[in-house]
Amino acid sequence: MTSSLPVYELFALRYATREANRSEHFIGGDPHDGPMPMDYFLWAAISAERTFVIDAGFTAETAAKRKRTFLRCPIDALRLLGIDAERVKDVILTHLHYDHVGNFHRFPAAQFHLQEPEMHFATGRYMRYPRLAHSFEPEDVVGMVRLNFAGRVNLYNGPAELAPGIALHPTGGHSKGLQFVRVHTRRGWVVVASDVTHFYENMASGRPFTTAFHVGEMLEAFDMLVASAPTRKHIVPGHDPLVMTRYPAPTPELQDIVVRLDVEPSA
Ligand SMILES: [Zn+2]
Numbered sequence: 001m002t003s004s005l006p007v008y009e010l011f012a013l014r015y016a017t018r019e020a021n022r023s024e025h026f027i028g029g030d031p032h033d034g035p036m037p038m039d040y041f042l043w044a045a046i047s048a049e050r051t052f053v054i055d056a057g058f059t060a061e062t063a064a065k066r067k068r069t070f071l072r073c074p075i076d077a078l079r080l081l082g083i084d085a086e087r088v089k090d091v092i093l094t095h096l097h098y099d100h101v102g103n104f105h106r107f108p109a110a111q112f113h114l115q116e117p118e119m120h121f122a123t124g125r126y127m128r129y130p131r132l133a134h135s136f137e138p139e140d141v142v143g144m145v146r147l148n149f150a151g152r153v154n155l156y157n158g159p160a161e162l163a164p165g166i167a168l169h170p171t172g173g174h175s176k177g178l179q180f181v182r183v184h185t186r187r188g189w190v191v192v193a194s195d196v197t198h199f200y201e202n203m204a205s206g207r208p209f210t211t212a213f214h215v216g217e218m219l220e221a222f223d224m225l226v227a228s229a230p231t232r233k234h235i236v237p238g239h240d241p242l243v244m245t246r247y248p249a250p251t252p253e254l255q256d257i258v259v260r261l262d263v264e265p266s267a
Pocket of ligand 1 (some may be wrong): 095174175195
């Protein structure tokens with residue numbers, strides 16, 4: 001069956017980082033607090049026929065405003081893989097938090113793929129509360145509304161096969177309309193979890209990340225990741241620096257910038 005599916009090369013591109021402590025990453029804190037930095041990624045799935053970019057990263061301006069360490073522009077990082085953002089036709093947005101959508105305007109030819117509840121959430125009644133609104137940049141949200149009027153946002157209400165070998169799975173939880181992405185690669189289906197689990201440890205210990213819309217959905221979403229992946233080694237968290245050490249760089253020049261997710265991890 002799966003042998004007829006296209007095989008995608010799959011990459012994680014690291015574009016930013018920040019210093020942080022363990023207690024910031026787990027609801028209820030952590031009994032052994034200490035440093036636990038956080039990385040910021042976008043992902044690219046490339047077959048002979050098609051390229052899908054997963055998330056768009058934030059801009060230098062947003063990095064400065066939010067005091068994140070901006071390592072490189074996500075659009076420049078894509079270019080290192082031979083991807084010209086101006087020609088990309090499909091961008092999957094896992095959700096609309098600032099660190100996943102900020103460069104939407106750099107993809108002038110793209111259709112965007114998003115779960116509809118995320119659009120409702122980002123434009124709806126909860127955005128009056130800073131606790132939830134803090135994760136969004138109003139200009140990003142307004143930009144997505146404009147793109148929708150331009151016929152460039154595809155809104156889903158449930159799981160979807162976007163293309164053979166590319167599947168969308170809504171979970172909610174961390175954000176109302178969060179989704180993860182399954183990509184068919186040469187090692188089988190790899191699950192790009194995005195913020196369904198920020199770190200390996202959130203899922204492994206059953207302790208969700210501190211930015212939460214619905215904690216119950218976050219816990220169920222861990223189960224969905226496991227159910228959707230051939231093994232736990234096929235699940236790639238959204239913000240974990242360990243991704244850069246467990247997976248290899250495609251070439252020596254791309255060390256510490258890009259890793260391949262379509263090969264077995266070291267742990
Ligand atoms: Zn998020």
